[in-house]
Amino acid sequence: MGKIKHVFRRYANSDCDAMALYLEQMAAKGWHFRGWGFGMEFEEGEPSEVRYDVQVFNNNSESQIKPDDDTFEYAAYCEAAGWTLVDSMGKLVVFRALEKNAEPIVTKEEKFRNIRKAWFATTFMMLGSLIIILLYGSNFLGMRYPSRFFDPVLGTFYVGLILMYAGYILRWLYDGFQVLRCWNVLRSGGTPFYGYMSIFNPEKPVDSNFGLIYLLTAIVLYASVYSVINIPKMKGGIDDVSVMIMIVGIMSLFWIFNRYFRAAGKGSVLISICAMVLTFALLMGVVYNSERLINEKKRGDTPPDPSAYSYPHVLKNDLFGDIEYETISAPYFDSGKSFLVSGYHESGMANIRKETEEFNYEYYEFRFEAMARYLCKQRLRKRSYTDVSAECGIDYAVVVTEKSECPVYIFREDNVAAVYSAYKGELSADELRDIGSKLREKAAEAGR
């Protein structure tokens, strides 16, 4: 057996001609395609002129990783016409010509119909992906759960999901564009070439590895944004890294064992299902664990001792007055009492709320300024306002009296924001100056 070369190229159904051409060019260099395993595998041999044909076979499913009975039946027909089956992956079936003048497997019209049918079949997947993206994406667009987005576990999970589904949609668009282009060629009597040649070298067909490029770019982008947000403070950094490593690790395991799955025959389905269940269980375990840890901190049957909780902003909070710790029955959601704390600090947001008869405020500390800006915009709810930033001496300070029972102040300095409802009426200039200076202090503290 000759040397094996692994090539990591991926071809979309609508790039089947480009793939056949690539296989022919490799054969001319002495590398003969022997199938998919760890990437595309080529065996070293004599350089020769071999004809390849890559068919889109609609009886195969998109997720299939090797030929099945239907594929072999199909291959038997092709064999009689002078084409031998090399391997199949998804709907792509690769044939090598046994003789120079082998009959074409299908007519150009049929080839087009097959590719169009394969494309139609992915439409359902695409629509599903679109719905999932809209569902998850709307959460982020509306920033209803901003903390989740920056949570090490959930954030990575959500972003990963969204990227994956966006990939499906991109692929669908790509295939659809090819189908339209080739239809025009076919209509004008030509023979369409399914695939593209490199812009730099018109002799060289390009693969459709855009998915991988896209994914890598997205991961790098996300990782860089993520590290910019997280690393300066080194909060939960270890968690993020471990989750990332786990996901990457599982993905590479799938990649490596792919070829063994293929060799294992029908049992491979079982193995794949087991592996998927395991992955899912692991992920759920991580999510559940982190949720449980947070919840254990939050809730308790007996009134907890506030000093036992690491809510530094609660303990040293003196932004708008003193807080009687004895009145805290639980450090989380106790709106019936005078005090409410949401502990989002670990995942990127600190939120403290205090309520008395005179006032009610929420204090937010974000990991970056855009979130604070967004909060201010959101809390304004398109109401008209009066600017009071000059009185406070901070970046942003407004008072809203429209559509609310009392004047509502919205303050922001860098990445710190506060929303203050003044039940007793408008604040005096002195009070505003005082709040401004306190917020500046807080912002300086948070920025450190």
Place this chain on the structure above:
Amino acid sequence: MAREAFQTLTEPMYYILLALTQEQCGVDIMAKVKEISKGRVSVGPGTLYAMLQKFNENSVVKITRSEGAKKWYIITPRGRDMLTAERERLWVQYQDGELLEQ
């Protein structure tokens, strides 16, 4: 819907059905078609595979036996009717063409 799809048989369809008037292994149909048409008509394996599947779904042909990846087919009475109808249509077409000689 499927019935309408076979209103007129295309040339490859006509010859595939002709080849199946005797029990035939699917794989051998290509050679048989070539033989019947004396080399004039050739059917690609992909075309044949898809066509047989469609014929079988619409009970124009039926599977008589199968061995591994190989399947044997034969025409059904319905298929025979279609073939006869097509032959008559072609015959009428030929006769009408005699105008050309006048």
